[in-house]
Amino acid sequence: MIQLLYFARLRESLGTRSEQLEWPVPASIAELKRQLAARGGNWHEQFADNPSLCVAVNQQLATETATVQPGDEIAFFPPVTGG
Amino acid sequence: MIQLLYFARLRESLGTRSEQLEWPVPASIAELKRQLAARGGNWHEQFADNPSLCVAVNQQLATETATVQPGDEIAFFPPVTGG
Amino acid sequence: MTVRVQEADFDTGAEIAQLRLQYPMAGAVVAFVGQVRDLNDGKAVSRLTLEHYPGMTEKSLATIIEQAMQRWPLLDATVIHRVGELPPQAQIVLVAVASAHRGDAFAACEFIMDYLKTEAPFWKREATSEGTVWLDARDSDQLSRKRWQ
Amino acid sequence: MTVRVQEADFDTGAEIAQLRLQYPMAGAVVAFVGQVRDLNDGKAVSRLTLEHYPGMTEKSLATIIEQAMQRWPLLDATVIHRVGELPPQAQIVLVAVASAHRGDAFAACEFIMDYLKTEAPFWKREATSEGTVWLDARDSDQLSRKRWQ
Numbered sequence: 001m002i003q004l005l006y007f008a009r010l011r012e013s014l015g016t017r018s019e020q021l022e023w024p025v026p027a028s029i030a031e032l033k034r035q036l037a038a039r040g041g042n043w044h045e046q047f048a049d050n051p052s053l054c055v056a057v058n059q060q061l062a063t064e065t066a067t068v069q070p071g072d073e074i075a076f077f078p079p080v081t082g083g
Numbered sequence: 084m085i086q087l088l089y090f091a092r093l094r095e096s097l098g099t100r101s102e103q104l105e106w107p108v109p110a111s112i113a114e115l116k117r118q119l120a121a122r123g124g125n126w127h128e129q130f131a132d133n134p135s136l137c138v139a140v141n142q143q144l145a146t147e148t149a150t151v152q153p154g155d156e157i158a159f160f161p162p163v164t165g166g
Numbered sequence: 167m168t169v170r171v172q173e174a175d176f177d178t179g180a181e182i183a184q185l186r187l188q189y190p191m192a193g194a195v196v197a198f199v200g201q202v203r204d205l206n207d208g209k210a211v212s213r214l215t216l217e218h219y220p221g222m223t224e225k226s227l228a229t230i231i232e233q234a235m236q237r238w239p240l241l242d243a244t245v246i247h248r249v250g251e252l253p254p255q256a257q258i259v260l261v262a263v264a265s266a267h268r269g270d271a272f273a274a275c276e277f278i279m280d281y282l283k284t285e286a287p288f289w290k291r292e293a294t295s296e297g298t299v300w301l302d303a304r305d306s307d308q309l310s311r312k313r314w315q
Numbered sequence: 316m317t318v319r320v321q322e323a324d325f326d327t328g329a330e331i332a333q334l335r336l337q338y339p340m341a342g343a344v345v346a347f348v349g350q351v352r353d354l355n356d357g358k359a360v361s362r363l364t365l366e367h368y369p370g371m372t373e374k375s376l377a378t379i380i381e382q383a384m385q386r387w388p389l390l391d392a393t394v395i396h397r398v399g400e401l402p403p404q405a406q407i408v409l410v411a412v413a414s415a416h417r418g419d420a421f422a423a424c425e426f427i428m429d430y431l432k433t434e435a436p437f438w439k440r441e442a443t444s445e446g447t448v449w450l451d452a453r454d455s456d457q458l459s460r461k462r463w464q
Contacts, residue, residue, distance in 0.1 A: 008217050008289035009300040052303075059222035061285060075219060075287075079303035082216065082247060082288020083200055083259050083279060091366050091438035092449040135452075142371035144434060158368060158436075162452035165365065165396060165437020166349055166408050166428060179328015182348060190353035190404055196424075197346045198417065199331060204339035255339055268347060268428055269459060275345075276421045310418060 002032075002068060007077035010053070013042050023070050029055055030064040032074065052079055085115075085151060090160035093136070096125050106153050112138055113147040115157065135162055167235075168244040169227045171218060176246045178260055185264050189241040194268035196275040198261040204254040206301075209294040216249040216258070219287035223247070230281040234263070237277070238270040245278065247288065280310040316384075316392060318376045320367060322399040327409055330393055334413050338390040343417035345424040347410045353403040355450075358443040365398045365407070368436035372396070379430040383412070386426070387419040394427065396437065429459040 002023040006014050023032075037047035046053065056075040057066050068074055085106040089097050106115075120130035129136065139158040140149050151157055168185075170176075178199055186195045202214045231243045241264040248258055261278050265271040290301040317334075319325075327348055335344045351363045380392045390413040397407055410427045414420040439450040 005219070007219055007287065008291070012300075056219070056222055056287070059219070059225050061226075075222065077219070077287060078289065078300070080284065080287055081290045081301045081303050082218070082286055083283040088368070090368055090436065091440075095449075139368070139371055139436070142368070142374050144375075158371065160368070160436060161438065161449070163433065163436055164439045164450045164452050165367070165435055166432040177328060178331055179326060182327055182346075186348065186350050187404060192350055193352045195348040195350065197331075197348070198421075199335065199344040199346070200417070201335050201341055201344065203342045203415070255336060266352070268349070268425075269455075272347075272421065272425045272428075276417075279417055279421075306418075 001070065003073040005073065005075040007075065009078050010046055010076055013046055015042075023068060023072075026067050026069050028064065029057070029062060029066045029068060029074070032068050033064070046076075053077075054079060084153065086156045088156065088158040090158065092161045093129060093159055096129055098125075106151060106155075109150050109152050111147065112140070112145060112149045112151060112157070115151050116147070130159075136160075137162060167228065167231050167242065168246075169224050169231070170246045171220075171223050171227075171249060172246065173248060173250040175248070175257060176260055178257065181244055181246065181260055182262050185242060185244050185262050189264050191266055192241050192264040193266050194271040195262055195264045196268070196271040197263075198259070198275055198279050200258040200260075202252050202254050202256045202258060206292060206294070209296055211254055211292055211294055213293040214252045214254075214256075214258075215291040215293070216247075216252065217289045217291070218247075218249045222287050226286045227282065230278055230285065233281070234274040234277050238265065238274045240265045240270060240274050243274065243278065245282070247282070247286070249288070277314055280307070280314065283307045284311045316377065316380050317394070318373050318380070319395045320369075320372050320376075320398060321395065322397065324397070324406060325395045325409055327406065330395065330409055331411050334391060334393050334411050338413050340415055341390050341413040342415050343420040344411055344413045345417070345420040346412075347408070347424055347428050348406060349408040351401050351403050351405045351407055355441060355443070358445055360403055360441055360443055362442040363401045363403075363405075363407075364440040364442070365396075365401065366438045366440070367396075367398045371436050375435045376431065379427055379434065382430070383423040383426050387414065387423045389414045389419060389423050392423065392427065394431070396431075396435070398437070426463055429456070429463065432456045433460045
């Protein structure tokens with residue numbers, strides 16, 4: 001299992017804040033995004049072709065090539081706007 | 084007449100804080116420095132060969148070529164060290 | 167190092183004083199205070215709401231401060247960032263940096279703000295007369311950060 | 316614009332708050348606070364005495380702020396500088412700058428400090444265990460100012 005978190009505009013678009021996902025073997029963030037995009041609708045829109053989407057693996061900023069291990073906490077969010 | 088002011092290390096070296104000086108016609112800061120250096124002793128040391136000496140004419144930083152008019156306030160001081 | 171993410175307001179003067187009084191060698195404190203503006207892109211702002219990613223936010227801010235400390239000889243730094251609902255003219259963020267000399271404190275304070283603006287997981291939603299919108303990231307903030315690379 | 320030269324201490328938090336609360340468009344305040352260090356060149360400092368040139372000091376500080384305002388789109392700036400006898404860890408100087416965006420406030424605050432350090436007529440005399448000496452101007456301060464030319 002992995003823990004998925006969604007924030008801000010992305011959270012509102014998807015209508016969910018967090019979920020648990022089956023994740024039996026390590027695979028890349030790119031693969032996780034493909035799986036989420038395959039849900040269609042807003043999921044496709046947010047994960048298939050959204051170059052500004054940001055991701056953190058275990059609370060550290062990461063890129064498409066990062067590996068997702070079972071047990072990881074993965075967060076997706078739009079570019080940050082604090083400060 | 085002109086009003087002369089001395090500050091900080093210069094004031095201590097000369098043993099005076101201010102004085103009035105006869106100054107009948109306009110002349111340069113360089114000329115004023117020559118007159119003060121001619122007093123000899125510490126005056127010579129401070130005004131004849133002291134490239135770091137600063138000068139203000141009527142409370143504005145100035146250079147050797149600035150003109151001193153009768154009635155002006157002329158201040159000499161070492162480089163500033165505030166802040 | 168002090169990092170706090172909180173709903174409550176903070177006392178800028180007390181934070182700056184606490185920072186410098188801990189360090190008798192500190193000749194310089196440079197502080198940045200961010201304030202909610204009453205106008206953004208010409209629209210009157212009635213409220214700003216700040217969402218964040220609890221846990222990651224604090225780690226991210228600590229990492230940014232550590233990077234600044236590796237880069238400049240700093241004595242210490244404080245970052246306080248508010249979350250939740252903020253009215254116009256509320257304080258949003260304080261970054262305060264203490265160092266022996268001012269040049270290092272200026273550079274590090276601006277570095278921390280530039281990285282905070284582009285890497286710390288905060289998101290602003292703005293309520294104006296035209297409704298409520300999530301703010302877009304600014305290219306100028308990315309450019310400001312890239313200067314340090 | 317606020318310029319004050321005074322013996323009394325000042326309230327950094329109150330000055331920063333007053334500056335930003337006057338300007339609802341101010342997104343950023345950058346402040347510099349200078350503190351008397353307890354050590355200088357390895358010697359313990361027991362007291363710093365600041366002499367100045369009354370009249371010229373205030374004009375000089377106002378001119379420096381005006382130059383900064385011509386250079387960057389600032390909303391306002393405050394400079395307070397103390398004179399007289401100051402113990403270690405006393406506040407010496409506050410420079411606070413308000414602007415819509417942070418980059419302008421950072422640049423202007425550092426510009427004002429760099430010019431203050433090289434043009435405003437203040438002189439420091441330091442009392443240490445080895446006696447009382449007038450401080451020498453630092454080449455690094457001249458170099459900092461020259462960056463802006």
